[in-house]
Amino acid sequence: MSTAQHSPLDAVHRQLGAKMVPFGGWEMPLSYPIGTIEEHLSCRNDSVVFDVSHLGTVRVEGAGAFQRLQLAFTNDLSKVAAGRAQYTHLLDQTDASVLDDIIVWWVDDEVFDVMPNASNTDGVRGAIGGVETTHDRAILAVQGPRAKERLATVFPDAAAVGRFRVSTLNWEGTTCVVAGTGYTGEAGVEIAVPNAAATDLWATITSAGVTPAGLGARDTLRLEAGLPLHGHELGAGITSLQAGLGWVVAWSKPEFRGRTALDAERTAGIRRQLMGIATDGRRPPRADCPVLVGDQAVGMTTSGNFSPVLGHGIALAFMPPHTEIGTEVAIDVRGSALAGRVVATPFVAKH
Amino acid sequence: MTVPAHLLYSRDHEWVALEGTRARIGITDYAQEALGDVVYVQAPVVGTTVAAGDSFSEVESTKSVSDIYAPVSGTIVAVNEALGTGPDALNTDPYGKGWICEIEMSNPSDVEGLLDAVGYQALIDG
Numbered sequence: 001m002s003t004a005q006h007s008p009l010d011a012v013h014r015q016l017g018a019k020m021v022p023f024g025g026w027e028m029p030l031s032y033p034i035g036t037i038e039e040h041l042s043c044r045n046d047s048v049v050f051d052v053s054h055l056g057t058v059r060v061e062g063a064g065a066f067q068r069l070q071l072a073f074t075n076d077l078s079k080v081a082a083g084r085a086q087y088t089h090l091l092d093q094t095d096a097s098v099l100d101d102i103i104v105w106w107v108d109d110e111v112f113d114v115m116p117n118a119s120n121t122d123g124v125r126g127a128i129g130g131v132e133t134t135h136d137r138a139i140l141a142v143q144g145p146r147a148k149e150r151l152a153t154v155f156p157d158a159a160a161v162g163r164f165r166v167s168t169l170n171w172e173g174t175t176c177v178v179a180g181t182g183y184t185g186e187a188g189v190e191i192a193v194p195n196a197a198a199t200d201l202w203a204t205i206t207s208a209g210v211t212p213a214g215l216g217a218r219d220t221l222r223l224e225a226g227l228p229l230h231g232h233e234l235g236a237g238i239t240s241l242q243a244g245l246g247w248v249v250a251w252s253k254p255e256f257r258g259r260t261a262l263d264a265e266r267t268a269g270i271r272r273q274l275m276g277i278a279t280d281g282r283r284p285p286r287a288d289c290p291v292l293v294g295d296q297a298v299g300m301t302t303s304g305n306f307s308p309v310l311g312h313g314i315a316l317a318f319m320p321p322h323t324e325i326g327t328e329v330a331i332d333v334r335g336s337a338l339a340g341r342v343v344a345t346p347f348v349a350k351h
Numbered sequence: 352m353t354v355p356a357h358l359l360y361s362r363d364h365e366w367v368a369l370e371g372t373r374a375r376i377g378i379t380d381y382a383q384e385a386l387g388d389v390v391y392v393q394a395p396v397v398g399t400t401v402a403a404g405d406s407f408s409e410v411e412s413t414k415s416v417s418d419i420y421a422p423v424s425g426t427i428v429a430v431n432e433a434l435g436t437g438p439d440a441l442n443t444d445p446y447g448k449g450w451i452c453e454i455e456m457s458n459p460s461d462v463e464g465l466l467d468a469v470g471y472q473a474l475i476d477g
Contacts, residue, residue, distance in 0.1 A: 019387070030387070035442065036413045037388045216387060216413055282391045282438065284411050305413060306390035334416075336393075 007053040008138045008195040009202055016212060024118030026054040029214035036216035040308045043184055043221055044348070047144035047151075048213035049205050052183075055139055056121030057192065058114045060130035065110050072128045072257050073102065074240060076250030082109050085164045085179045089240050089248050090116075090127055091258025096265060098234040098243065100124050105166045105179050113177065113192070117230045127257065138198035142210060143188035143221075150208045151189070155201075161189050171201065183218065185225025185346055223314060224307050226276060226345025232287060232302045233274055233316055239265055242318065244274045272318040274302070276347055277329060279313035279340035282306055290332045291317045298323075301331060307347060313338060314347045352475065353380045355446055359462060360471035361422040366446060372459050374423050377450045378410065378441060381475045387412040389441040392434040395427045395452050403461050408451055410441065419451065423461040429453040 004027040007013070013020065018029035029051065031039060042048050060068060070077055075088035084106050090099045100120040105113040113133075116124040125132060142151050142158075152159035157169045163180045170176075174197040182188045193201045206212060219229070228234050233243050239262060240249050249262065279285055285304030290297040304315035315331060325344055330337040354360070359367040364382035368375040383389065393409040401407045401421040408419035430452045434440060441449040456462075466474060 030414070035388045037390070037439070220413055283393070284390060284413070286416070306411075308413075 005054070007051050008198040009051045009053065012199055012202055013051065018212075018214060021215065023215055024054055026118055028054055029212070031214040031216045032212050034211070036214070036220065037308045039211060039213035039217035040220050042211040043144045043186060043213060043217060044309055045145070047142065047147040047188075047210045048217070049202065049210045050141040050143070050213050050218055051138065051202070052141050052190065053134075053138040053198075054118040055134075056116040056118060056124065057133045057137065057139075058116065058121065058125050058128065058130040059111065059133050060114055060128055061111045063110060065112055068128050069104065069112060069114070070253065071255060073104070074249045074256050074258075074262075076253050077104065077106070079250070080106060082106050083166050085166050085181050087248060089234075089245070090124055091240070091256070091262060093257050094261060095237070096239045096258040096261035097236050098230070098238055098240055099127075101228060101230055101234050103179070103181055105177060107166055107168060107177055120230065137192045137194055138202075139190055139192050140198075140202060140205060141182055141188065141190045142205060143182045143184040143186045144210075145186060147186065147188040147210065150210050151205065154204045154208045155191075158189055158191055163187070171197070174201075176201075183225075183227060184221040185227070185348065186221075220305050220308060223303055223305055223316070224309060224346065224348040226316070226347060228274075228316075229303060239270070241265055241270050242272055242274060270321050272299070273321045273323070274316055275319045275323060276343045276345040277301070277315045277317050277331065277340045278310070278343045278347065279315065279331060279338040281312060281338070283313055283333065283336075283338055285313045285315040285331045285333055285338055285340075289315075291319065292330045292332060292337070293327060297332075299329075304331070309348045313340070315340075316345070352384065353446070354468045354472045354475075356468045358446065359422075359465040359467060360474075361420065361465055362474060363420045363422075365419060365422050367422050367462065367465055369462065372456045373428065374425070374454045374456055374462075375450050376419075376422060376452050376454060377445055378419065379471070380445050382417075383442050383445045383449070386410060386417055386441075387414040389438045392438045392441065392451065394430040394434060397427050397430055399427045400457075401425065401427065401454065403458075403464070410438075421454065422465060423454055423456050424458050425454040425456040427452050428455045
């Protein structure tokens with residue numbers, strides 16, 4: 001195992017008193033001194049900025065780039081165009097497991113920035129080729145109902161980038177790629193900025209009243225928004241269909257990696273389905289806890305935590321297909337049964 | 352990281368405030384800092400007997416769950432009911448409003464195995 005990689009903003013985080021933790025081969029901020037819950041609520045009520053430089057970037061360009069991505073990924077790039085972003089999956093050829101969930105930034109006609117999860121970058125590059133540019137830039141995710149309003153005071157062009165739009169913009173002489181994407185369920189943008197300007201941009205954004213937030217809040221926010229985390233809701237043995245992400249799969253495309261196996265599952269029917277569970281009380285359910293209906297273990301949680309907005313526990317779990325919303329369940333957390341029920345996701349509606 | 356001089360400490364990062372044979376228990380500033388935001392405390396039940404070293408409570412943060420070990424043997428005689436709705440007191444006031452329970456000691460010499468503030472400070476300074 002190699003030593004941890006560090007963000008170009010590493011010194012800034014330490015200066016702010018962040019608690020640093022290993023994550024996907026990187027050392028990144030878990031939380032700042034105000035703590036995960038305050039950071040979480042800042043994102044729901046106002047605005048936060050995350051350093052997500054650990055996300056991979058693979059630049060794929062040239063005449064064959066579009067076709068390479070079309071053949072590799074499940075979603076249909078022809079539904080969008082240059083200047084747009086698209087969420088997509090890379091499947092295992094043999095069993096249609098989701099090898100990674102990815103955002104593609106279609107930067108220019110024949111230029112794509114493919115953004116895998118940190119630890120999956122090499123695997124994704126193996127499938128699509130391209131050049132890894134992860135270490136050339138930082139990525140700042142500015143999220144929250146007031147994120148764009150605050151960003152507009154310091155980088156108005158970035159604040160004007162719409163949902164799932166991608167623009168190449170100039171910030172004080174530095175070229176940035178800005179996408180209207182995120183992982184919190186809130187409005188906002190993600191800004192790829194060259195390393196040399198990353199610290200200045202971070203300082204500028206925080207000076208506009210945007211609160212720094214770490215991976216702890218990123219996880220509770222994505223969970224409230226019902227968004228999957230690779231390694232939990234997606235990964236080995238888990239298909240797009242089981243995860244309830246069938247909309248990511250473009251069956252109209254004649255070919256994509258893993259199509260045959262996924263088609264077979266579609267025909268046979270999924271054996272399990274990802275669902276939301278709300279539990280009574282503050283005790284957080286966790287990942288890998290059995291879910292019971294009556295005294296029968298029927299499912300397993302993939303993620304769970306305390307919802308800072310709702311004030312009770314929430315979990316995502318694989319359940320038998322067609323389990324009805326409202327079904328009373330219990331989650332077995334280290335021998336204690338947490339009462340709850342199946343609910344629709346997102347747990348927390350978007351602002 | 353505060354380590355009040357008048358308290359005793361376990362190696363598992365609990366503090367003990369003695370009043371005669373009664374010991375009030377909580378987790379240290381160091382422990383709450385390491386745990387992160389506390390969202391739930393599984394309080395012990397009044398009347399339960401505990402032996403020093405037993406896990407008798409759980410503290411859950413957004414990050415993880417930690418066992419709390421009884422620093423002394425005895426009977427639980429009080430629990431901090433306010434933690435039911437305000438477990439964040441463990442973060443904001445670990446030595447005050449964040450107290451977890453009180454134990455009536457069955458073996459007061461248990462305290463001889465605890466650290467004083469200087470000893471605990473040395474432990475966390477590693």
